[in-house]
Amino acid sequence: MKKHRLVILGGGESGVGAALLGKQKGYEIFLSDGGPIKPKYEKELIDNQIDFESAQHSLDLILNADEVMKSPGIPEKNEVVKAIRAKGIPVISEVELAYRFKGDSKIVAITGSNGKSTTTALIFHICQTAGLDCALVGNIGYSFAKQVAEDPKALYVAEISSFQLDDIKDFRPDVSVLLNITEDHLDRYEYKFENYINSKFKIIQNQTMNDYFIYCEDDEVIMEKLRLLTIHTNPLPFSMKHEVKKGGYIKGDQMMLRIQEERVSMSIYDFALKGKHNNYNTMAAGIAATTLGIRKEKIREAVKNFHSLEHRMEFVAMVRGVEFINDSKATNVNSTWYALESMTKPTVLILGGTDKGNDYSLIADLVKDKVKAIVCMGLDNSKILEAFKDVVPVIVETDSAKKAVNTSFKLAAKGDVVLLSPACASFDLFKNYEDRGSQFKDAVKEL
Known part of the structure; x- marks a missing residue:
């Protein structure tokens, strides 16, 4: 009897996890990632004798699947996904x-x-x-x-x-x-x-x-x-x-x-x-x-x-009366709205990154009420500058976590909060929001 052939797109956490489970349950597994696979995931695939390819997609090996498990980060407009859909191969998620x-x-x-x-x-x-x-x-x-x-x-x-x-x-x-x-x-x-x-x-x-x-x-x-x-x-x-x-x-x-x-x-x-x-x-x-x-x-x-999660409204340190909070996980405007809504002290807000079509008017009232200065941390801050130029008296541009922290500390007085809640994705300056949060915390510890 022919084995069920499960092709997995994506060699990250969910893709490799699916490969391990599929192999254990007797499926024939082939994993394909268009980019490089991290060494720790590559090692798991090799150790478990799972066929895979990285930095390429071989369509002949993908389109003979009985079923495809697509990692959540891969969009429908991806050419390989389009080819799988066109052939009518069932697509499932890792969950x-x-x-x-x-x-x-x-x-x-x-x-x-x-x-x-x-x-x-x-x-x-x-x-x-x-x-x-x-x-x-x-x-x-x-x-x-x-x-x-x-x-x-x-x-x-x-x-x-x-x-x-x-x-x-x-x-x-x-x-x-x-x-x-x-x-x-x-x-x-x-x-x-x-x-x-x-x-x-x-x-x-x-x-x-x-x-x-x-x-x-x-x-x-x-x-x-x-x-x-x-x-x-x-x-x-x-x-x-x-x-x-x-x-x-x-x-x-x-x-x-x-x-x-x-x-x-x-x-x-x-x-x-x-x-x-x-x-x-x-x-x-x-x-x-x-x-x-x-x-x-x-x-x-x-x-x-309960202790809150790393990078989500995480208390970092109190430095000479100034409180630092890491909310790097706030990658959209709504998340930043929630963060500001819980602020009870004058706030220096660090904003910016890769914009996902943000509408900053959603937080304008909260910014007006609670924020004394905005420190931008991104490569293109034009939308933020435009949105808040008449709302906040001080807006400063920076292009690294270290500069953003040092600038914020200078702008803050004793009893203030410096809040990193960027409302944007992190991919212009950082690997991901975790990297952004970690660099922020490192810079605070150096003050």
């Missing part, structure tokens, strides 16, 4: 492959335009605190497929991006979380917001009445879409504007969670994560934990002692 072999394990899947990494990490932290056999996987940086292959768990807490949802077929989380939907990545969705919304809602397409769907009732885009859909899952909304019968809400300074008989209440002042946006993230995480049967004492304990 679909992982789902196929997960066995009886449960999945909590989290998506949204902003806050998904933080919420995913918090849910995982609550599950760990409660002693569950669980793993943190997906878009947060760990291959779901590799986890299933090498160290299967009873529960997977998975951050899922819209790109990963685009190519699912049967993927069905037991608990899905949709935090919010704002315009992002529209270059991948033919610049149609509706396409991006549809992609996010694929997280519930296979759910049944045995599953749960946790979503923000204060998000107009989500609510508008829900009015058009018939959903086949158990809805658990959360809100800060009104009480909900089932789900979660915040009234005054109290968070209330109600799922079946179990009720949890706690003060928002006890949350480790501060800011209105994090109140939403904490509610979503608390509801997810409750659906898993985690006791309220454990939820309270975990929510109190």
Whole structure:
């Protein structure tokens, strides 16, 4: 009997993870990457005797696939993808492959335009605190497929991006979380917001009445879409504007969670994560934990002692009375809006990078209220200069993390905050947002 031939496009974390799982399950595997493959991933492929090519795509070896697993970073307009589609070869994502072999394990899947990494990490932290056999996987940086292959768990807490949802077929989380939907990545969705919304809602397409769907009732885009859909899952909304019968809400300074008989209440002042946006993230995480049967004492304990993620509103240092915060993961304007919204001190804001069609008017009011100076950190800062020239008295251009930090420190007074929250991608000056955040932190430590 002929082996199922799975061709994998992309030799990064998800591609290599899928290759390892496919090989373990008896598939014939061929991995192809148009660019160079990192040495650590190349070594894994060689050690596991997996056929691969790098810095090229051999169409004859790709187009004889029974199925193709496409890494999330590869867009539909890629020529190889077009050729695969034209031939009618089924395309799946890595999370679909992982789902196929997960066995009886449960999945909590989290998506949204902003806050998904933080919420995913918090849910995982609550599950760990409660002693569950669980793993943190997906878009947060760990291959779901590799986890299933090498160290299967009873529960997977998975951050899922819209790109990963685009190519699912049967993927069905037991608990899905949709935090919010704002315009992002529209270059991948033919610049149609509706396409991006549809992609996010694929997280519930296979759910049944045995599953749960946790979503923000204060998000107009989500609510508008829900009015058009018939959903086949158990809805658990959360809100800060009104009480909900089932789900979660915040009234005054109290968070209330109600799922079946179990009720949890706690003060928002006890949350480790501060800011209105994090109140939403904490509610979503608390509801997810409750659906898993985690006791309220454990939820309270975990929510109190959670440490936020690296590069996401991460406290770096206090230098002569000036606080430095690394929010390098803010790669769109909405993320920066959330960061500014939680600022309570005069702020020197470091902005800039590769613009993704940003509309800076979204943060103009917050900048006017909270920001005393803007330090640009990018190769082309013209849009930022134009957007804020009449809003902020001081705008300075720099072209490195070190210069941006030194300039910001000079502009800040004791009691101020220097906030790196760039609202842009990082590819003009840095390898990625992690590199940008790390260089920022190194420069702060040198002050």
